[in-house]
Amino acid sequence: MAQQGTLLVTGGAGYIGSHTVARLRAAGEKVVVLDNLVFGHREALPDPEVVFVEGDLADAALVDRLFFEHRPEAVLHFAAYAYVGESVTDPLKYYRNNLAAPLVLLEAMQRHGCRRFIFSSTCATYGDPVRVPMDETHPQAPVNPYGASKWMLERVLADCGRAWDLRSVWLRYFNASGCDPEGRIGEDHDPETHLIPRILMAAKGEIDKVTVFGTDYPTPDGTCIRDYIHVCDLASAHGRALDYLRAGGATTAVNLGTGRGFSVREILQTAEQVTGRSIPVEYGPRRAGDPSELICDPTRAREVLGWEAEYKEPRSHIDSAWRWMTGPRGGRY
Numbered sequence: 602m603a604q605q606g607t608l609l610v611t612g613g614a615g616y617i618g619s620h621t622v623a624r625l626r627a628a629g630e631k632v633v634v635l636d637n638l639v640f641g642h643r644e645a646l647p648d649p650e651v652v653f654v655e656g657d658l659a660d661a662a663l664v665d666r667l668f669f670e671h672r673p674e675a676v677l678h679f680a681a682y683a684y685v686g687e688s689v690t691d692p693l694k695y696y697r698n699n700l701a702a703p704l705v706l707l708e709a710m711q712r713h714g715c716r717r718f719i720f721s722s723t724c725a726t727y728g729d730p731v732r733v734p735m736d737e738t739h740p741q742a743p744v745n746p747y748g749a750s751k752w753m754l755e756r757v758l759a760d761c762g763r764a765w766d767l768r769s770v771w772l773r774y775f776n777a778s779g780c781d782p783e784g785r786i787g788e789d790h791d792p793e794t795h796l797i798p799r800i801l802m803a804a805k806g807e808i809d810k811v812t813v814f815g816t817d818y819p820t821p822d823g824t825c826i827r828d829y830i831h832v833c834d835l836a837s838a839h840g841r842a843l844d845y846l847r848a849g850g851a852t853t854a855v856n857l858g859t860g861r862g863f864s865v866r867e868i869l870q871t872a873e874q875v876t877g878r879s880i881p882v883e884y885g886p887r888r889a890g891d892p893s894e895l896i897c898d899p900t901r902a903r904e905v906l907g908w909e910a911e912y913k914e915p916r917s918h919i920d921s922a923w924r925w926m927t928g929p930r931g932g933r934y
């Protein structure tokens with residue numbers, strides 16, 4: 602990573618944001634984090650060199666001041682709400698936070714001449730797969746307001762690119778998982794809904810059991826298949842996206858996944874091996890809106906960003922998450 606100006610990281614105290622900040626700092630980058638700490642944790646930014654600003658993305662005066670003071674050369678935008686179910690019952694919350702609030706940020710970028718933007722998008726912008734693995738040309742037909750809010754911001758970014766030379770990379774994450782292998786930072790969501798942490802919470806006895814959502818999917822073992830991408834691989838992809846924009850790269854969408862899918866049952870078996878514990882499981886009905894199979898085609902990430910996942914086996918994701926959950930903080934900040 603060529604070292605240049607300051608980077609503004611919104612949502613940098615969150616799960617993926619904080620792992621990316623650690624990576625950027627290891628590469629010697631100057632980082633300013635803006636986070637309202639609704640879901641983020643101040644402790645997820647232990648590096649004293651990171652400038653932390655507690656505040657909201659939608660606070661135009663604050664955002665303007667940040668641009669005046671720090672003159673960021675690029676923005677990495679992680680701040681967003683990400684509970685799919687909640688987005689269905691409270692869509693306006695999602696459109697306000699994930700779509701309207703970033704407009705304030707983009708207006709400040711336009712005013713201050715900042716032209717590089719890395720966006721945390723999602724495979725949820727594709728909706729139900731019409732083919733797997735999914736590449737970036739897969740039709741985008743999101744099936745919930747969360748996916749729709751991210752897809753709409755991609756459209757906004759494309760239009761800003763045409764109007765005032767904003768260049769952006771839309772990183773469409775598949776299933777983020779795992780933690781810093783050293784156990785310094787990790788995943789701490791409240792409520793926690795994701796499969797791997799739920800399984801490990803059951804292994805620890807923090808919850809009675811984990812429920813498997815559906816065993817009648819058209820997959821070899823009847824449970825859903827997902828492409829689990831390690832958070833440290835996501836972090837390194839952000840570094841590559843930054844290099845790409847600094848080198849003059851044009852606006853593009855890039856999928857981030859391993860290209861391999863694993864079923865819920867496979868993840869459970871691996872978690873039992875990693876933890877050495879038997880995990881209490883209940884088999885329940887399908888969760889609304891879950892497609893049977895989501896697998897990334899990571900070809901463009903390799904070709905355009907020179908990036909490839911290093912942690913290809915879910916064992917390494919589960920192992921690092923277990924270390925975090927059984928470490929000094931016990932999985933909580």
Ligand code: UDP
Nearest residue numbers: 794795796799812813814825827865888891
């Ligand atoms: N899942 C499950 N039980 C849980 C949480 C998730 O069976 O308690 C399944 C879910 O149906 C999906 C996969 O695990 O097939 C991954 O779900 P997660 O919520 O982690 O991520 P998503 O795919 O929704 O982004």
